[in-house]
Amino acid sequence: MSSKQIFALRKQKLFAEALEMARAGYSNNAADVWFLRAYAWSLYDHVKNIVDSFEAKQLSPLALSSKLTPHMREFAAIADPLRKDSAFSQMLRLAGKVAKEWDEFLGFAQWAGVDDFSDEDKAPFINDQGKTVDSLQKRFTRAICREVATRAADAQSDNPLIYWGKNILQQALKVEPNDQWLNYYQSKLYLVQGEAALAIKCLVPVVRRQSRAAWSWAKLGEILEGTRSEDAFNCYAYATFLAREEQEVAKVRIHLAQRLSIAGRFDEAAQQASLALKYREQNNFKVPQELSQLLASDWYRQAMANNSLQPLPKVEAQAKALLKELDQKSLTYIRGVIDHINSEKAAQLYCN
Numbered sequence: 001m002s003s004k005q006i007f008a009l010r011k012q013k014l015f016a017e018a019l020e021m022a023r024a025g026y027s028n029n030a031a032d033v034w035f036l037r038a039y040a041w042s043l044y045d046h047v048k049n050i051v052d053s054f055e056a057k058q059l060s061p062l063a064l065s066s067k068l069t070p071h072m073r074e075f076a077a078i079a080d081p082l083r084k085d086s087a088f089s090q091m092l093r094l095a096g097k098v099a100k101e102w103d104e105f106l107g108f109a110q111w112a113g114v115d116d117f118s119d120e121d122k123a124p125f126i127n128d129q130g131k132t133v134d135s136l137q138k139r140f141t142r143a144i145c146r147e148v149a150t151r152a153a154d155a156q157s158d159n160p161l162i163y164w165g166k167n168i169l170q171q172a173l174k175v176e177p178n179d180q181w182l183n184y185y186q187s188k189l190y191l192v193q194g195e196a197a198l199a200i201k202c203l204v205p206v207v208r209r210q211s212r213a214a215w216s217w218a219k220l221g222e223i224l225e226g227t228r229s230e231d232a233f234n235c236y237a238y239a240t241f242l243a244r245e246e247q248e249v250a251k252v253r254i255h256l257a258q259r260l261s262i263a264g265r266f267d268e269a270a271q272q273a274s275l276a277l278k279y280r281e282q283n284n285f286k287v288p289q290e291l292s293q294l295l296a297s298d299w300y301r302q303a304m305a306n307n308s309l310q311p312l313p314k315v316e317a318q319a320k321a322l323l324k325e326l327d328q329k330s331l332t333y334i335r336g337v338i339d340h341i342n343s344e345k346a347a348q349l350y351c352n
Contacts, residue, residue, distance in 0.1 A: 010038075088118070110165075187206070221235030266303055270300050271311055
């Protein structure tokens with residue numbers, strides 16, 4: 001059996017047969033780069049089908065991981081000789097597309113690294129709409145940084161994957177210190193570490209550039225929560241004003257309702273809780289416990305019975321004034337130093 005036979009089966013869309021042939025012939029062809037390419041592209045066919053099914057909402061995140069993980073482990077076991085090959089890059093592209101939902105993404109990414117893309121995939125390109133798109137390498141690196149920032153809050157402090165990912169973020173920031181997404185992820189990490197001042201310094205330039213985006217103001221509100229309560233409220237409220245889609249502020253509304261109820265502003269709190277409930281009912285989403293508790297309160301029931309719900313006050317002027325103040329204090333980006341990084345320590349399942 002040869003690579004030509006495997007590619008022929010793929011061309012006939014006999015993907016299962018192609019992969020079966022590649023597996024059967026691997027031990028006798030492990031040094032043949034063309035055979036390895038055929039094997040990798042056969043795995044790609046299966047992985048692409050899994051990713052496409054997930055994006056079409058035919059698979060749950062749990063089902064995605066259970067189906068995807070065996071194929072990606074298999075790829076990692078045979079693909080070291082294919083680094084810088086297009087097959088290698090394209091498998092990383094698929095991994096990046098589901099990085100948020102695939103629970104083993106960081107382990108796979110640590111095995112893959114960020115330097116072994118093909119030359120073509122290290123360069124930006126112009127899509128069919130004439131828009132310049134960041135390189136696959138840059139998008140994969142950002143996916144790593146995003147997931148590290150997201151998962152750091154839940155991970156153990158000595159998690160080697162988190163340490164590795166922080167190092168990737170630091171290296172990326174050295175190359176592009178003004179990249180808004182990298183600074184956003186660094187801000188999230190600083191917040192997890194309890195360093196609010198540094199988090200603000202990283203985030204303020206992002207908010208300035210994304211001043212019409214709900215998510216940037218919501219994150220600024222989260223950072224200011226512990227030290228500047230009124231400013232945090234204004235950030236959250238302004239985020240709801242800017243949101244183009246309700247899903248952007250679905251959690252923010254619950255948080256606002258909680259804050260307003262504590263402050264005795266029950267009619268405003270009821271409005272936010274009502275909007276949070278409406279969004280979930282329209283999309284058949286589960287009502288979280290914190291929202292259920294708000295809906296069961298006496299003040300909510302009374303506001304609904306009296307039809308006395310009140311909108312939030314307009315806070316655009318206060319929000320812009322806050323940004324101007326913080327922007328004047330945020331003259332430079334400040335990056336932390338991550339010590340004792342063992343960058344060679346990959347996730348166990350992707351090293352052997």
